[in-house]
Amino acid sequence: MAAAMSYVHADVENLKATELRLGLPGVEESDKMPSPPSTPRAGTKRALAGEHREVEPKAAPPAAKAQVVGWPPVRSYRKSCFQQASSKTKEAAPAPVVVKQEEAAVAAAPPAAAAAGGSLYVKVSMDGAPYLRKIDLKMYKGYRELREALEAMFLGFSGDAGSVNPSDFAVTYEDKDGDLMLVGDVPFGMFMSTCKRMRIMKGSEARGLGSSKE
């Protein structure tokens, strides 16, 4: 585990140098990274022990065991409950916005699985794909990993992997104000806290927005 942890730290320091930047060239990113989650690799689903102050450090070792796909056999619907349950004890339940006026057209929706710092699932849609996916933003240390994960997820929908041209795609997100923003402009931490859902745009809408890779 120590080796894994040191890998995480080393990678974080080099991240800025090697990071794939999705923003327009010339935009400077601030260096402030969120405290690295204790997952040794992105894409691994497990409770983020680093976020929970009451959980003993020994929650970290089970991470290696927890990497069996589809085990234990619970539906992914239930998985979002896990982090909530484990972090619930000390933290008060988040108070939802209670709408007093009966004329209010729409009831406020408390964030579904984003409670209590366990995970941050957002929907990802891709133009032309038959259905959406969900990703946990807390699994990724930065924009590059996020981009790689998205590519892996949506490869099937864009035909042969070799013909995918990065500048044909723009990864955008909807922020708290409801505006459609290009992913990559703000520090990853800030992006995580403001991102409500993501959308991968294809074609002419996207051309020119997606920056050239590396």
Next chain:
Amino acid sequence: RKQKDNDTASLSTPSSPDALPAAAASPRAPPARASRRVASPGPATARAAPMGRGGARDGAAAAPPWHSLPDEVLEHAFSFLPAAADRGAAAAVCHGWLGAERRSRRRLAVANCYAAAPRDAVDRFPSVRAAEVKGKPHFADFGLVPPAWGAEAAPWVAAAADGWPLLEELSFKRMVVTDECLEMIASSFRNFQVLRLVSCEGFSTAGLAAITEGCRNLRELDLQENYIEDCSSHWLSYFPESFTSLETLNFSCLEGEVNFAVLERLVSRCRNLKTLKLNNAIPLDKVASLLRKAPQLVELGTGKFSAEYHSDLFAKLEAAFAGCKSLRRLSGAWDAVPDYLPAFYCVCEGLTSLNLSYATVRGPELIKFISRCKNLQQLWVMDLIEDHGLAVVAGSCSKLQELRVFPSDPFGAGQVLLTERGLVDVSASCPMLESVLYFCGQMTNEALITIAKNRPNFTCFRLCILEPRTPDYVTRESLDAGFSAIVESCKGLRRLSVSGLLTDLVFKSIGANGNCLEMLSIAFAGNSDLGLHYILSGCKTLKKLEIRDCPFGNKPLLANAAKLETMRSLWMSSCSLTLGACRQLAEKMPRLTVEIMNDPGRTCPVESLPDDSPVETLYVYRTIAGPRSDTPDYVQIV
């Protein structure tokens, strides 16, 4: 038989208009009618022939030969056989009965959407009013099936639209349902009443809007654990103001907001509403006001039940629930501050079903609440209830039939105090307990043997010890003895999931004793091919077998190839299979589809691979439709 050939010539003549009244008037149908009804000779008709002849000679005094009953009478008789298995048995008696049965069948359940072609199913059963189709293999629930695997509902909807214009009910499970499907459903069936989608994906609230707008006679809209894209909150608004027929509305899996005022008006005017399951977007005080509008509810799902404690909200809830005298089933994603639970006390006595499996509430208030539910038959909880909670359940809920305990934190450091003790207590004190799903961290043979002795009436026993290959934590032995005791004692066991450290011996026991077993799930178990061989050569009634991460190889598969045709499907992933065996299996058994799955993205054609290539995932199922044509790149049909 030869005599019957003359009669077959008259097959094509339609029944004369006075046939039915005559039959109704005098059940002793004159023997002359016999000739019209006989289809091509089947074994039973041949046997019945002497009876027919005897009847003819004796005249009207004899009871009518069974093969001479008019179709309408047969169909009426069959209408008293609701179970599909019984209808299937009736259909196998003779061709006459086959025809009458298939023409009159109203409910059709297709357990594997690829077992038959949609058009064939529609043609064969033209009078179906309610259809249920299931798609992806069960392990798709746990992420073992990559996206775009198949199981599209569209061909079924299209065939139904063509052949079943009077369709009233449609149910899809683990299938890809698109908005176009929903639009087609809304526009094709003028008396559509029930739509049930379970664990489906591919549609959005726009599709739902088509349903709510187009289905004027909708009674049930039941959405269970689907992935629904949220396009807008207005799908509810498409129910016309004149629409009042709703009896079931379940949108608990919807993540977006709904227009609450619209929902409230809908609930107010649908006086027959019995089931209402809300999503997380509906806050507590809104739940209270909905209940006041619908005190006749039988089933309620509260969505996210979290709020800070306010005494006025508590009073509101308590009053609202007090009015619900008919409430029997309760569920919800309760992040509840436990202080709210007493607001429910007035309904506890009447509850038969309680689903807290998404509720992260814990502690004494939870236990006190459940202990008041003396008539509970079905309880789904998280392991946060812990052993002492289950001990209370055991003492309070003597009518319990089904218990499911889900893990709250499977990767955690074992902070939850749920062990084998809880299950032992419940099994000891709940005499009607017959179905269990239990996730826990540890188990002993002794506990399992005790449970088996306590409860020989189990029909479904699913135990999942969280860490693979965990032995008996006291003796460090395998759990063979424990699970063997279960199958030996529970003679009526239909569904079994095993876990923990297990050798081939447990499968010997299962194969020998699992005489009613229909579904078996195995993971991280067994030592060798023998284990699989025991299962496939035993378990006479096995329908579904799903195996992952077991050292089972080619030999038992090939040795028991014929068995696979008696089963619905077999799933084997991360075992020791090679391509050659799959090829042999496919060749030997033409009525099976043998599907191989590779990693998505690696689209190497299977024809070019050598026989000894390892097979990561094998999915085999019987079919009369031949190989499917909608496989994604990573699925190859051998």
